[in-house]
Amino acid sequence: MTAGVMGNMAVGGAASLGRGQRPSMRDLLLTPRNVGRVADELAKMRGAAMKIGQLVSMDTGDVLPPELSQIMARLRDDAHIMPPAQLKKMLNAQWPDGWLRSFTKFDVRPIAAASIGQVHRATLKDGRDLAIKVQYPGVAQSIDSDVANVGALIRISGLLPKGFTLAPYLDEARKQLHEETDYTREGAQMMRFRDLLKDDETFAVPDLQDDWSTRQILAMTYMDGAAIEDLVDAPQTVRYQVATDLISLTLRELFTFGLMQTDPNFANYRYGQTSGQIVLLDFGATRVIGAEFANLYRQLILAGIARDTAEIRRVALDIGFIDGTTKPEHSDRILTMIDMVFAELTAKPVIDFADSTLSRKMQAEGMKLAEDGFVPPPLPIDVLFLQRKFAGMFLLAARLKAVVDVRSLIAPYLA
Template identity: 65%
Template sequence: MTDDTSKGQARPVPASRIARLGRLSTMTAGVAGNMAARGLGQLGQGKRPTMRDLLLTPANVRRVTDQLAQMRGAAMKVGQLVSMDTGDVLPAELTEIMARLRSDAHFMPPAQLKKVLKAEWGEGWLRRFDKFDVRPIAAASIGQVHRARLKDGTDLAIKVQYPGVARSIDSDVSNVGALVRMSGLLPRGFDLAPYLEEARKQLHEETDYLREARYLTQFRLLLAGDDRFGLPQVRDDLTTPDILSMTYVPGAPIEDVAELPQETRDHVARSLIDLLLRELFEFGVMQTDPNFANYRYDPETGRIVLLDFGATRQIDPGVVALYSRLFSAGMAQDQGAYADILMELGVLAPDTDTAHRDQILKMMEMGFADLRGAPTYDFAATDVPRQMQVKGMALAEDGFVPPPLPIDVLFLQRKFGGVFLLAAKLRARVPVAEMLQSYLTNRTDCVA
């Protein structure tokens, strides 16, 4: 969820299925018109235009991202999932188009917002508040967040769901999937269907704010007494399936920590990595969205503020056991165990080309060797992630198409990558190998 709407615009969210389909149809027609005009122009110059060159013009990219961002909901979520979870195999152009959706900050105009609040809270809802800011402090694909203060002085953060988002999920996903396929930019053999289905299921879960409230309360209990973290408290009396009301917890953007002393940067990164390991190996439940805006930092208390539990999910114990075995094999330099474990995880398939399989195993060992290389891992000094990205793109260009990953694996990889990127952003130095080993030591499933 983006936490800066200062550059965003108040744009009504199309609520009906017909209106949302109309948006997509208008966008598609506009893109097709641009392609036709550009193609005729190139033919007139004696050039032979290609589909990619015609589609990926600045005007078309702007049209697609603006329309999907204005629709929010599934239209925006599919783009976020595709760009974040499959960016290593999709063409860079398509990844860039979809990734732009992550930074959008359009929000509902006040009139539409008040209509939603009246429908949820009834007439006279404003009398309960001393103040309610109609301009949101955060906006994302599902809803937007507002500051408010009750008559008793309690400061709240209130997340309001965009109207029509829940009802339009299934049709939105189908329509956006058709649009992506129409682009002709997906690698040959790439199966988009599992990602579309996961986007559909995740959206249905995330639009249930009562579900998110339960997970927020669960994490408050799990982290009770841990002074490293601060979490909002749910206000049940003002929470509905479409409105999540919480106490407001102050904090600055987590990226601001990058300007603080090394000791503070290390502490924040180490705390988040430790939380990730606890979620995986102790809690069995994980907040799987590593968007930087879901973390904030309170310089007065030194606490990391944890926000947005809509993407929280239970992790299959069998998947946890496989990751435990994989990490143990990596830390013990047992390269012979990699292939079998990756096969069980679904990263490799029985029909994976031998050359591709060998390259993936080499990349796996490269990552573990980097982790084992020094007692303290310097996130700012390593270039191994970049090397692995280059090798991953080379695999894609050579025709490798990964099998559809199990959903738990998909979300875990997203969380690992996001926390790594944040630690790199903070230029942190963390004893990752030692921390990981401490969680593996007492597990009985570490033997491959």
């Protein structure tokens, strides 16, 4: 893949020079052809490598040009699928002999194909309409080498500041991915969410089908719905409500449930065009969030809204955003970034996520930190997963160009 991309860059650079232009490395690298090639290769690799691509694909144009984000978006549901013979071999290994006689229909063409497995629609003779997630063979065994390779690429890229210790984060990524390959665990987490939301008509969660589920096959009721980001063309009221509901759910996960689905990949949300419900999918990255972290975030919000700089600094230390080794000029910049968020929330409690002014300011401050050699302190893993979820909700609301009364959503949890 690297050789092919470098070859494309060489050809593109020569063509630009021939036209009397001086091309930048960024422009040569981030061409649709190159990004398409990377997306295709990550789709073949699946697993940890594809997870990286999925995270990149959530960018809304602030970092990648929009057309390149669209190319990477195929990684949300477009991995290379198992051939029918390989699929049959996997099912035969997991289900009892003669299993096919229990079905009136089993579509060998998947309705979705992602990083860990692919999903098939099937109908049982007893009438159940199922979505059956089948894990790619060997994906669990490849996680350790995948993560090691991703780590090597990150180190080679030169993106990490000197002194930053990557190993603990790679270890946690490895652990998380191994958990995601345990479909028995995911099924249990799915049922926990189904129980937590059983009286909430806003959301729909599939029902686990134990009799057809194993550690590598997850069978659940089929739930129809459109891709959540396709709502960008929906009426304003729908876009605003969906963003509001998902941000509200994130707050409930943190402050009420103590349980959070921490993977905000857009493919994990669908919208029922008829029911108006948001369908929640993929609970492999579900984590218990301790009350101590929820309380720290509550304290941070209270301090931020009060614009209490001293209290913000204290809570930021307790959470781990800064520590005793952080240089004063770096901690001041981090606290400024936190204050920027709360200044926006205080001045405009109804947030227009389509306005990228704040995110661009935050990005500029982050770049200044990186250029000044800031080495982040070792963050607690729960904080990293929380921040990933918050960022994902921000990106989705921005994608939907939603306007949300965030202050009102937060208020009930500050008492």
